Amino acid sequence: SPAVAVIERLRERSAVEGWPLTLLYIGSKGGAEREIITAMGIEYLSVPVGKLRRYLSWKTPPDLARIPLGVAAAWRQVGRFKPDVIFSTGGFVSVPTVVAGWLRRVPSLVHEQTALVGLANRIAARSASVVAISYESSRRYFAKARRVVLTGNPVRQAVLGGEAARGYSRFGLDTSVPLVYVTGGAQGSHILNEAVAAALPQLLAQAAMVHQCGNGPDGSSADLRELSARREALPTDLQARYAVLPFVREQIADIYAAASLVIGRSGAGTVNELAALGKPAILVPLASSAEGEQMRNAEMMRDAGGAVIIREAELSAEALSVKLGELLADPSRLSAMGSAALKLAQPHAAEAIVELLLELATVRD
Structure with a gap:
């Protein structure tokens, strides 16, 4: 995530330049990032x-009631921690902290990851000192912001510097065929998992596969159990082409x-990592994503040729199965797609954001 990438760069700069760094992460109670952040100490x-919400829902009244509660809680935490600067990576969980920072006169930087800007960041931007955008097309959404800077979207170090041979050997996969990575995000994608399960023999006739399927929104691991059972039912040679696991960590x-x-x-x-690494992709946008955000991200990658x-x-x-076959049968097309994806990358995004944060912290001093 951008937060992890920026934290890594802040720590590197702190160690080299000798200035103290103390971090506090404010998120939601059930946030998927909690485990990652706490593991970083x-x-x-x-x-x-x-x-x-911009539509009628029974969830709206209780959610509206939580907004002032969130601002009050963030106000207390900002007052206790006394930060020099606040870095927000978006989402509704970030709004209370940015607003609390504004009320306490703490400068903040709001980072927009997507090409299509969501409501939360549009609200947070009104209280922010700087808005950092990943794509120039996002600038028009922040016409009233005090300052908008194109930085790109930072990539965590964990995805960089891998070795292809280890990608196969970690899972004992058949090296005679191309490797395909399937990922549905942190929780996994049930619809994508179902499609892979149904097509598994056909897919594995063409490629080896590492499948990160998640544990599902309810944490039941039902898809993992089903996919594992499907693997066990495969012939031995196809079993050697398929690895399924709920999460991918140091192997990524x-x-x-x-x-x-x-x-x-x-x-x-996901889109940011694909661009940074120059990886061609088959994208299945989440139809219910806020304001069509995932479709816009996918269209941007498609229009670039990646x-x-x-x-x-x-x-x-x-x-x-058909689309996978078409692409794997044309290595030159895959190579061209990877090169096109790479042109969307902003390799110095983390450094650009860190520079802005240090600038804001210095102004506060």
């Missing part, structure tokens, strides 16, 4: 989160290095 606190750089193609959702993090899109409504075992 950073204090993690949660605040109540309320989501504003090697998997990316080995992957000839990625099949996945088109969240900001990806093809299969819409959720069109996703099937056959569609996935």
